Amino acid sequence: MDGADTLIASLHPVAPLPDGAADALVAGLGLAGVSVQPAHGKPAGLAVLLFSQWDEQAAAALAALVTDQCGNQSVLAVCCGALPANTGWSLLAAGAADVLLWPTAPAGADSIATQAAARLHRWRAVEQLMQSDAVRSCLVGDSPAWRALVRSVVEVAAWTQSPVLITGETGTGKEQIAKLIHHLHQHPGGGLHGDAPLVLLDCSTLSPELAGSEFFGHEKGAFTGAMNARDGAFAQADGGILFLDEVGELPLPLQAQLLRVIQEQQYKRLGGNHWQPTRFRLVCATNRDLDACVAAGTFRADLYYRIAGWRCRPPPLRERTGDILPLVSHFLRQLDPDHAHELDPAVREYLLTRSYPGNVRDLRQTVARIWHRHCGLGPLTIGDVPPDERLQAGAAWPDQHFTDAVRHALDLGVSLPAISQAAADTAMKLALAAEQGNNQRAAALLGISDRALQMRRKGKPDGPAYH
Numbered sequence: 001m002d003g004a005d006t007l008i009a010s011l012h013p014v015a016p017l018p019d020g021a022a023d024a025l026v027a028g029l030g031l032a033g034v035s036v037q038p039a040h041g042k043p044a045g046l047a048v049l050l051f052s053q054w055d056e057q058a059a060a061a062l063a064a065l066v067t068d069q070c071g072n073q074s075v076l077a078v079c080c081g082a083l084p085a086n087t088g089w090s091l092l093a094a095g096a097a098d099v100l101l102w103p104t105a106p107a108g109a110d111s112i113a114t115q116a117a118a119r120l121h122r123w124r125a126v127e128q129l130m131q132s133d134a135v136r137s138c139l140v141g142d143s144p145a146w147r148a149l150v151r152s153v154v155e156v157a158a159w160t161q162s163p164v165l166i167t168g169e170t171g172t173g174k175e176q177i178a179k180l181i182h183h184l185h186q187h188p189g190g191g192l193h194g195d196a197p198l199v200l201l202d203c204s205t206l207s208p209e210l211a212g213s214e215f216f217g218h219e220k221g222a223f224t225g226a227m228n229a230r231d232g233a234f235a236q237a238d239g240g241i242l243f244l245d246e247v248g249e250l251p252l253p254l255q256a257q258l259l260r261v262i263q264e265q266q267y268k269r270l271g272g273n274h275w276q277p278t279r280f281r282l283v284c285a286t287n288r289d290l291d292a293c294v295a296a297g298t299f300r301a302d303l304y305y306r307i308a309g310w311r312c313r314p315p316p317l318r319e320r321t322g323d324i325l326p327l328v329s330h331f332l333r334q335l336d337p338d339h340a341h342e343l344d345p346a347v348r349e350y351l352l353t354r355s356y357p358g359n360v361r362d363l364r365q366t367v368a369r370i371w372h373r374h375c376g377l378g379p380l381t382i383g384d385v386p387p388d389e390r391l392q393a394g395a396a397w398p399d400q401h402f403t404d405a406v407r408h409a410l411d412l413g414v415s416l417p418a419i420s421q422a423a424a425d426t427a428m429k430l431a432l433a434a435e436q437g438n439n440q441r442a443a444a445l446l447g448i449s450d451r452a453l454q455m456r457r458k459g460k461p462d463g464p465a466y467h
């Protein structure tokens, strides 16, 4: 990453371009604090793609920029011609971070440079935060899916005051994300000052009798057993973050009360007469499908729209298996900060292929169980895996991974013919990739004839073409 004041970006012009467009953009960016370096050599983390028509050449240039950096490069697409309707969305889908149209006004170059520079500065600041110890030690993982999630969490936490709704399976890191939002909320620039409170309330464990007091607090004598006055979560979270875990479990009467407090930014203690002001940022998490709860009438639509100012969904571990080993190293460091523990190849394979219904929490506990059995120096070995968790030799297939994948497809409403087709297509793609595109060897791997694979690659009788 470049120094704090100089921002370096690479420019990738795609011909044909209007005369002087690239030079004008470079000059304007220079004035806005962005130093543009030639496109050749190692690309910087920020790139500007300049084109006047969206054709194969421009698409190839974007694809090269996006794949070059494994998702670590933010590419700004600048079009100085006409961009057909909806093409902008295709550019985003292809990996561009944003698309700017060159204004036709006389000062078009200055304007586009200012707009471009604002985005490049923001993306650099987001990237710097993502690389900070605070973020990397809190949310471990470098898979593209995880980086995309962390990038958006960092941006919304540090640059906005929006309420955040985090949905996802158990153990995917929802609470961890809430903690990071709190950290970035009080240290927006990554600084060390600030003491905004983080108040956590688990809505699934609230007893109906005490829930009101948990939120509102109470005055002495407000109810039997209220020996002393007490602050509730609304008071404690003032100036900071109120994190409502399992918000989908909140009973309807409390949903109405919570909505009123969010709207009016004031509340009364139970048994009290005085309105107390409070301002907090609401972060909610749930593994329920809140849209379905709203449709079923168990969650208020008006509250849903208040808490879901910005939504994020940490992906389950099976969708980011590339993060398993970094997470394992992280948990081993937490268990034993004084020693670097290695894994022998069989343990590594075991951890990579095991299924984790409880996601990252499941992985953390699995690592802990293996580590607890380990003794002495040297790598963790398969003998350290607890006996009841060991793989059976020649384990049967289809295994849990396959079952999980099919269940996921069924949950999405995919039909049996489409599942079968996708399984066959995936097997062929993998075999061809494993055999570097050699049809004969890939066919042998698949257990089908050379000709059958060839027919499928040509899209006959019903298969797509493979390359």
Ligand SMILES: Nc1ncnc2c1ncn2[C@@H]1O[C@H](COP(=O)(O)OP(=O)(O)OP(=O)(O)O)[C@@H](O)[C@H]1O
Residues within 6 Å of the ligand: 137, 138, 139, 140, 141, 168, 169, 170, 171, 172, 173, 174, 175, 176, 177, 285, 287, 330, 360, 361, 364
């Ligand atoms: N990306 C991550 N990096 C490091 N640790 C993580 C990460 N994600 C989750 N963890 C760890 O996994 C465990 C479970 O995470 P967390 O409690 O945030 O999950 P959750 O989605 O809130 O679960 P639940 O829905 O069951 O409450 C915690 O110990 C947390 O520290």
